[in-house]
Amino acid sequence: xxxxxxxxxxxxxxxxxxxxxxxxxxxxxxxxxxxxxxxxxxxxxxxxxxxxxxxxxxxxxxxxxxxxxxxxxxxxxxxxxxxxxxxxxxxxxxxxxxxxxxxxxxxxxxxxxxxxxxxxxxxxxxxxxxxxxxxxxxxxxxxxxxxxxxxxxxxxxxxxxxxxxxxxxxxxxxxxxxxxxxxxxxxxxxxxxxxxxxxxxxxxxxxxxxxxxxxxxxxxxxxxxxxxxxxxxxxxxxxxxxxxxxxxxxxxxxxxxxxxxxxxxxxxxxxxxxxxxxxxxxxxxxxxxxxxxxxxxxxxxxxxxxxxxxxxxxxxxxxxxxxxxxxxxxxxxxxxxxxxxxxxxxx
Numbered sequence: 001x002x003x004x005x006x007x008x009x010x011x012x013x014x015x016x017x018x019x020x021x022x023x024x025x026x027x028x029x030x031x032x033x034x035x036x037x038x039x040x041x042x043x044x045x046x047x048x049x050x051x052x053x054x055x056x057x058x059x060x061x062x063x064x065x066x067x068x069x070x071x072x073x074x075x076x077x078x079x080x081x082x083x084x085x086x087x088x089x090x091x092x093x094x095x096x097x098x099x100x101x102x103x104x105x106x107x108x109x110x111x112x113x114x115x116x117x118x119x120x121x122x123x124x125x126x127x128x129x130x131x132x133x134x135x136x137x138x139x140x141x142x143x144x145x146x147x148x149x150x151x152x153x154x155x156x157x158x159x160x161x162x163x164x165x166x167x168x169x170x171x172x173x174x175x176x177x178x179x180x181x182x183x184x185x186x187x188x189x190x191x192x193x194x195x196x197x198x199x200x201x202x203x204x205x206x207x208x209x210x211x212x213x214x215x216x217x218x219x220x221x222x223x224x225x226x227x228x229x230x231x232x233x234x235x236x237x238x239x240x241x242x243x244x245x246x247x248x249x250x251x252x253x254x255x256x257x258x259x260x261x262x263x264x265x266x267x268x269x270x271x272x273x274x275x276x277x278x279x280x281x282x283x284x285x286x287x288x289x290x291x292x293x294x295x296x297x298x299x300x301x302x303x304x305x306x307x308x309x310x311x312x313x314x315x316x317x318x319x320x321x322x323x324x325x326x327x328x329x330x331x332x333x334x335x336x337x338x339x340x341x342x343x344x345x346x347x
Contacts, residue, residue: 001045001145001146001147001148001149001334001337001338002048002137002140002145002147002148002149003040003045003046003047003048003137003148003149003150003151004047004048004049004050004133004136004137004140004148004149004150004151005033005037005047005048005049005050005133005150005151006049006050006126006129006130006132006133007049008125008126008129009033009126009129009130009133009153009154010030010033010126010153011030011122011125011126012028012030012120012122012123012125012126012127012153012154013029013030013120013122014026014028014086014117014118014120014123014167015085015086015118015120016084016086016088016115016118017115017116017118018114018115018116026116026118026167027167027288027289027321027322028153028154028155028167028321029322030153031322032153032320032321032322032326033151033153035322035326035327036151036317036320036326036327036330037151038327039326039327039328039329039330039331039334040149040151040330040331040334042327042328042331043331043334043335043338045149045334047151048136050129050132050133050135050136050137050150051132051136052132053131053132053135053136055128057131057135057175057178057179058128058131058170058175060175060178060179060182061161061170061171061174061175061178061203062159062161062162062170062171063161063162065100065162066111066161066162066163069107069110069111070111070119070123070124070127070164070169070170071124073087073104073107073108073119073124074086074087074119074120074121074123074124075121076104077104077108077119078121080104080105085120086118086119086120087104087108087112087118087119087120088108088112088115088118089105089108089109089111089112089115090105090109091105091106091109092109092110092112092113093109093110098110110162111162111163111164112163112164112165113158113160113163113164113165113166114165114166116165116166116167117164117165117166117167117168117169119164119169123154123169124169126153126154127154127156127169127170128170130152130153130154130155130156130170130172131152131156131170131172131175133150133151133152133172134150134152134156134172134173134175134176134314134316135175135176135179136148136150137149137150137176137314137315137316138175138176138177138179138180138276138314139179141180141274141312141313141314142179142180142183142185142274145312146312146313147312147313147314147315147337147338148313148314148315149315149317149334150172150176150314150315150316150317151317152172152316152317152318153317154167154168154169155167155168155172155317155318155319156168156169156170156171156172156173156174156175156199156200156316156318157171157172157173157174157191157193157195157197157198157199157200157278157280157318158195158197158198158199158224159171159174159199160198160199160202160203161202161203163199165198165199165224166195166223166224167319168199171199171200171203172316173189173191173197173200173276173278173316173318174189174199174200174203174204176276176314176316177189177204177210177276178210180274180276180314181209181210185273185274186209186270186271186272186273186274187210187211187272187273187274187275187276188210188211188212188213188267188270188272188274188275188276189204189210189211189212189213189275189276189277189278190213190214190215190260190263190264190267190275190276190277190278190306191212191213191214191215191216191277191278191280191318192214192215192216192260192263192277192278192279192280192283192302193214193216193278193279193280193282193283193318193319194216194217194222194280194282194283194287194289194291194292194319195216195217195222195223195224195228195280195282195289195291195319196214196216196217196219196224196227196228196244196246197212197214197216197228197278197318198224198226198227198228200212200214200278201214201227201228201232201242201244202227204238204241204242205232205234205235205238205242206234206235206236206237206238207237207238207241208234208237208238208239208240208241210241211241211242211243211266211267211270211272212241212242212243213242213243213244213245213263213266213267214228214243214244214245215245215247215256215259215260215263216228216244216245216246216247217246217247217248217249217251217291217292218246218247218248218249219246220246221249222249222291228244228246229244229246230244230245230246232244241270243263243266245259245262245263247259247292249290249291249292250291250292250293251292251293251294252292252293252294252295252298253294253295253297253298253301256283256292256294256298256302257298257301257302257305260302260305260306261305264305264306264308264309267309267311268309272311273311273312274311274312274313274314275306275309275311275312275313275314276313276314276316277306277313277314277315277316278316278318279315279316279317279318279320279333280318280319280320281299281319281320281326281329281330281333282318282319282320282321283298283299284296284299284320284323284325284326284329286323286324286325287319287320287321287323288321288322288323289319289321296325296328296329296332297332299329299332299333299336300332300333300335300336301336302333302336303332303333303334303335303336303337303338304336304337304339305336306336306337307336307337307338307339313337315334315337
């Protein structure tokens with residue numbers, strides 16, 4: 001297995017986060033990557049720096065005006081009198097029949113779906129390098145590797161064609177899947193983060209050439225709230241190419257693993273020849289964002305279960321925030337995926 005990580009993404013260090021109306025520390029801290037790198041080391045993997053990918057790859061999943069906004073937002077915001085250190089939207093439109101604004105405050109409201117994704121001076125560059133990381137892993141698999149892991153930070157699965165949200169700015173897994181499809185593969189995206197991958201779903205919702213499947217905490221009571229329900233199956237050419245498997249809050253190993261088995265059956269029925277796995281370690285019981293009660297052993301079993309699909313697999317890191325078990329959980333999943341001995345881990 002090859003692994004990729006862009007060290008310069010550590011310069012993305014967001015601070016603002018709103019939780020139940022309170023301003024608290026943002027959970028996507030640079031230390032996350034250090035703990036995940038430690039998990040890689042436990043299974044004998046050393047991350048390679050990804051090459052810069054053509055910027056055209058971003059345009060396959062995001063609109064030109066959104067990319068222009070992300071690239072210039074921090075600089076424009078800094079010119080505002082009395083502006084905060086990070087771009088944070090304070091006016092978010094209901095988009096039906098809305099007019100795209102010209103000013104930076106209005107455009108921030110248009111493109112930032114929530115207050116979990118502040119844009120700082122290094123955010124765009126980090127997000128681009130995170131996409132580079134996912135694309136390096138996708139290229140490795142397309143060129144014959146059985147598996148590759150992309151340590152992407154910031155994560156990506158909440159980023160839509162024109163929106164950032166949930167710590168995500170550019171959709172790493174979507175870019176990887178679109179690249180694989182362009183190269184002639186028939187990819188499926190399986191998202192096992194505790195949160196529904198609403199951005200990934202929205203990007204492919206009207207496409208039939210990429211299957212999207214998500215196993216997540218029920219959005220009736222959990223972020224992202226408005227998407228991820230079982231009735232959402234795709235539209236037009238994408239009808240039937242989206243499957244959501246929402247689970248009750250607090251779900252344990254057995255129910256989570258069973259849902260992953262159902263998801264993999266759907267992947268097989270689709271005839272996928274490549275798997276893009278959005279790996280969210282925030283399903284663990286100790287994760288600060290909560291949602292499920294999965295153990296490290298359960299995460300290892302998930303890796304084993306994904307391996308039974310016998311598909312070339314691109315693993316793209318999504319969530320999984322600061323807890324003592326974070327590195328253990330990555331090592332456990334990758335050990336299970338590789339079919340080797342699972343490293344000793346924190347329960």
